[in-house]
Amino acid sequence: MTRPRIGIIIGSTRPTRFGDIPARWIRDKADATGAFETEIVDLRDYGLPFFDDVASNLWAPTQHESVRRWQEKIAELDGYIFIVAEYNRSITAALKNALDSAYVDWNRKPFGALAYGSMGGARALEHLRSIGTELQMVSTRSAIHIAGADFFKVHPGFGGSGNLDDIEGSIGDSTRAMLADLEWWTNATRDAREADAQREAA
Numbered sequence: 001m002t003r004p005r006i007g008i009i010i011g012s013t014r015p016t017r018f019g020d021i022p023a024r025w026i027r028d029k030a031d032a033t034g035a036f037e038t039e040i041v042d043l044r045d046y047g048l049p050f051f052d053d054v055a056s057n058l059w060a061p062t063q064h065e066s067v068r069r070w071q072e073k074i075a076e077l078d079g080y081i082f083i084v085a086e087y088n089r090s091i092t093a094a095l096k097n098a099l100d101s102a103y104v105d106w107n108r109k110p111f112g113a114l115a116y117g118s119m120g121g122a123r124a125l126e127h128l129r130s131i132g133t134e135l136q137m138v139s140t141r142s143a144i145h146i147a148g149a150d151f152f153k154v155h156p157g158f159g160g161s162g163n164l165d166d167i168e169g170s171i172g173d174s175t176r177a178m179l180a181d182l183e184w185w186t187n188a189t190r191d192a193r194e195a196d197a198q199r200e201a202a
């Protein structure tokens with residue numbers, strides 16, 4: 001059995017974003033488990049329009065080549081780790097639009113998250129979990145939250161180091177827990193989707 005494929009989706013697109021630093025850090029941690037094939041998925045590479053199709057792709061195919069490319073990328077992955085910036089107590093508009101721009105491709109797949117902000121991105125991640133329910137996804141219970149003084153310690157925009165190893169004492173346990181949850185759910189849901197496909201083909 002091949003290793004499940006995990007997309008690490010950076011939720012922020014602004015040129016000076018912090019999001020690249022946690023994305024690379026969690027990719028390295030996920031790779032070190034040996035449980036996954038990982039890749040960083042950058043919304044900047046897709047140039048998605050603000051959603052203007054007649055419906056989600058549950059009901060009608062998209063009219064846009066860029067959205068089709070996005071849907072194909074989401075479809076080929078078995079699970080996701082969202083890098084969650086908190087903008088005004090929610091996820092970024094760019095991430096919400098990207099979530100809306102696919103539907104069937106997200107279904108019955110799990111996600112973990114690394115969230116950050118003064119409150120550890122907790123409010124944004126709870127919104128994301130609610131959105132994930134509608135997309136028929138399963139959220140891991142455990143997530144990584146970079147909060148308060150830790151956030152400022154590692155955020156270069158606030159004079160921080162840019163090195164998440166500096167806060168390993170705060171986020172090490174939750175990182176291991178999130179990755180273990182994600183491994184379990186990714187394998188369980190992949191097996192179940194494959195069993196469904198075999199039943200449908202029989």
Ligand SMILES: Cc1cc2nc3c(=O)[nH]c(=O)nc-3n(C[C@H](O)[C@H](O)[C@H](O)COP(=O)(O)O)c2cc1C
Nearest residue numbers: 012016017018019085086087088089116117118119
């Ligand atoms: C439009 C906007 C709204 C923000 N709202 C919040 C917020 O509600 N809570 C918070 O903790 N940080 C907030 N911040 C600060 C962000 O946590 C910080 O800028 C972070 O670096 C954003 O992620 P990014 O650099 O990857 O885009 C906000 C930043 C922006 C640009």
